[in-house]
Amino acid sequence: MKFLIIVLSIFLISATHAAEQSEPFDYTKIKPEHFDKLEDDQQFTDEQGLTFKIENTKYARGIYIQHEVNGKKRWKKHGAFYRLYEGRVTEMQEYVLGEKHGLRETYRKDGKVQFREHYQRDKKHGLWEQFNDKGNKVAQCDYVDNQKHGKCYDYHSNGEINFDKDYVNGKRHGQVLQYRSNGKLVGRSTYTEGKKVGKTVWTH
Numbered sequence: 001m002k003f004l005i006i007v008l009s010i011f012l013i014s015a016t017h018a019a020e021q022s023e024p025f026d027y028t029k030i031k032p033e034h035f036d037k038l039e040d041d042q043q044f045t046d047e048q049g050l051t052f053k054i055e056n057t058k059y060a061r062g063i064y065i066q067h068e069v070n071g072k073k074r075w076k077k078h079g080a081f082y083r084l085y086e087g088r089v090t091e092m093q094e095y096v097l098g099e100k101h102g103l104r105e106t107y108r109k110d111g112k113v114q115f116r117e118h119y120q121r122d123k124k125h126g127l128w129e130q131f132n133d134k135g136n137k138v139a140q141c142d143y144v145d146n147q148k149h150g151k152c153y154d155y156h157s158n159g160e161i162n163f164d165k166d167y168v169n170g171k172r173h174g175q176v177l178q179y180r181s182n183g184k185l186v187g188r189s190t191y192t193e194g195k196k197v198g199k200t201v202w203t204h
Contacts, residue, residue, distance in 0.1 A: 030080045032089055035061045059084055067097055156181040
């Protein structure tokens with residue numbers, strides 16, 4: 001028990017430091033099985049004087065940190081938080097002081113990743129990815145402040161790009177390119193602030 005508490009404490013302190021430095025923390029240090037011998041609602045205080053509480057139920061596993069807001073102490077999710085269904089992990093989300101901050105993954109029944117995305121200060125920020133049941137990527141998109149911003153791709157089953165789309169502030173802006181599974185360009189469209197400009201140009 002003492003060893004587990006030490007491991008959890010080190011992880012949580014590093015997570016807080018990473019958030020202050022705008023750097024990702026290593027969520028892999030805490031796994032669902034680390035909670036097997038911990039009781040739900042169990043509390044402990046580390047050497048830094050920070051107080052933590054365990055959530056360990058059939059539906060969720062994670063850690064809360066006691067954080068003072070406007071003179072009142074509140075429990076905030078802190079670190080990797082796991083959702084479970086029928087004994088298997090269905091989702092993992094990283095938190096820092098109650099905000100989604102870092103990696104989020106959802107899992108299929110066989111444990112393979114279905115969706116992977118990143119958060120910064122409670123907003124989707126960074127690369128979003130979707131995978132099929134074989135583990136192959138079928139789509140990805142860049143996000144900034146909860147909006148699609150940058151490149152988005154859809155993929156053929158062989159891994160070649162199907163659609164290449166540009167987004168600015170959540171709206172299609174720029175070209176949309178369509179390719180065959182052999183990599184050949186077959187169509188080109190242009191968008192401005194979410195509206196299509198002209199007709200799709202098809203190539204043969």
